[in-house]
Amino acid sequence: MRTYWRLFSVVLLFVAPWPPRSLAQERATPNPVQFAAPIVIQYPASYPQAIASGDFTSDGFPDLIVGDEFGGLYTKLGRGDGRFKSWRYVFPPGHDVSALALGKFDGKNLDAVVNNISDAWVLMGGGGGGFPHDGWLDAGGNFVTGFAVGDFDHDGKQDIAALVDIPGQNSDSSEVYLYLGNGDGTFQSPRQLPVSPLGPVAILAGDFEGNGNLDLAVLSTYLHDHVGRVSVLLGDGKGNFGRPIVFPLNGLIPKYPVAMTLADFDGDETLDIALAYANSDATGSSFVQILLGNGDGTFRRGARARAGLDPQAITTADFNGDGIPDLAVPDTTHQLTSSYLSILVGKGDGTFQPPAKFRVHGVGASGVTVADFNGDGKPDVATVNVNSQNVSVLLNTTPFPAPKGRRARAQGH
Numbered sequence: 001m002r003t004y005w006r007l008f009s010v011v012l013l014f015v016a017p018w019p020p021r022s023l024a025q026e027r028a029t030p031n032p033v034q035f036a037a038p039i040v041i042q043y044p045a046s047y048p049q050a051i052a053s054g055d056f057t058s059d060g061f062p063d064l065i066v067g068d069e070f071g072g073l074y075t076k077l078g079r080g081d082g083r084f085k086s087w088r089y090v091f092p093p094g095h096d097v098s099a100l101a102l103g104k105f106d107g108k109n110l111d112a113v114v115n116n117i118s119d120a121w122v123l124m125g126g127g128g129g130g131f132p133h134d135g136w137l138d139a140g141g142n143f144v145t146g147f148a149v150g151d152f153d154h155d156g157k158q159d160i161a162a163l164v165d166i167p168g169q170n171s172d173s174s175e176v177y178l179y180l181g182n183g184d185g186t187f188q189s190p191r192q193l194p195v196s197p198l199g200p201v202a203i204l205a206g207d208f209e210g211n212g213n214l215d216l217a218v219l220s221t222y223l224h225d226h227v228g229r230v231s232v233l234l235g236d237g238k239g240n241f242g243r244p245i246v247f248p249l250n251g252l253i254p255k256y257p258v259a260m261t262l263a264d265f266d267g268d269e270t271l272d273i274a275l276a277y278a279n280s281d282a283t284g285s286s287f288v289q290i291l292l293g294n295g296d297g298t299f300r301r302g303a304r305a306r307a308g309l310d311p312q313a314i315t316t317a318d319f320n321g322d323g324i325p326d327l328a329v330p331d332t333t334h335q336l337t338s339s340y341l342s343i344l345v346g347k348g349d350g351t352f353q354p355p356a357k358f359r360v361h362g363v364g365a366s367g368v369t370v371a372d373f374n375g376d377g378k379p380d381v382a383t384v385n386v387n388s389q390n391v392s393v394l395l396n397t398t399p400f401p402a403p404k405g406r407r408a409r410a411q412g413h
Helices: 023-027
Strands: 039-042 048-054 063-068 073-078 084-090 100-103 111-115 120-124 133-137 143-150 159-166 173-179 191-196 199-206 215-222 227-233 245-249 255-263 272-279 287-293 299-306 315-317 326-330 340-344 356-359 365-371 380-385 390-394
Touching (some): 048 100, 048 390, 063 084, 063 100, 111 143, 111 159, 143 199, 159 199, 173 215, 199 255, 255 315, 272 299, 326 365
Parallel strands (some): 048 365
Antiparallel strands (some): 063 073, 073 084, 111 120, 120 133, 143 159, 159 173, 173 191, 215 227, 227 245, 255 272, 272 287, 315 326, 326 340, 340 356, 365 380, 380 390
8 A cells, every 4th residue: 555645735725714603502412423334435546635525517406526646537427315426527737636726717607726736727617517718827846735726806806815835045934925816716926925934735815913914824834843933914805915924833742733624613703723643654643623712813722632643624614503614534544444534613712622533544644624525514534545445425414403583394204
């Protein structure tokens, strides 16, 4: 079995504040989560490593898009009941698709942006699940490790922020290349935003100040001593960003930060960050570190929560229907016959229940995405499993609370 190591980003297209919660909700005992046995879908090529979900055919059903180490990119169109049609090959002009994000760059169908060995490509969706047109994004020949998509200048057109690995004499550094969209699938020449002297890992867009402008959060790390940092670049709503506000992360050999996600985990209506830490030796359990937002682009260290053996991805959704964001953390360890998906149910105060673990029946779950694949109103999970070369879809079977103001239907009626 091939051992595969790579750091890459889990990218959110946008981050919306979670609705305010009552004190009673925050103190309520969280509902346990349940998932059906995974639906395992064999990938048609080798070493899939990046995954995202979105509606490429505008039929209301979420689809999957998966990229692999050798530059292959495939879509799997959903039927809306948890099943999928045959894989469809997308020809990207590049190699090593390890990061991708979705957006509507011409305001029409869902499009994709994918990385390459160097630079990146925008693939314009045709509305039928294919991508008939593409365009090149110049990143100076440097390796792009992640994307954040959003309207950074309030012109109604989606832009792309690409996290770029800049080679150095002793270590790599992180920069953001900002591509402002023209609204027709083309982009202006990039603005270069220096971020950190540490190597790039992940990038996300969110409104950390609550002023309606999108900001950027960048996770960087130096693997030699496992130190890292989160750098926040505050946006002015005109496409400009301030100097990075740095939150240092201590070195924790053999653990190091590899992925992050955003949500309001403590119910104060400000965005927080959850960081997934991996293990360089892949032998012990790892953890998630919560950084609580202060509402001005700065953070304070919050709680830690247990996770899997060697997570490389993390995402968030309300998996038990209580209005509080939870976490989904797959592990990638290649030493097991099956990786696990850990669901950390949020308590609403920035802390989490011990993880509920579910087998994905794949090995090396290196990427994760969330969507309602069977149309029951509950967030489901799909993982891409690099070492077993397949995708696992886990359908959410958690009994959600009855909507307020409605009488619960009697069982059996």
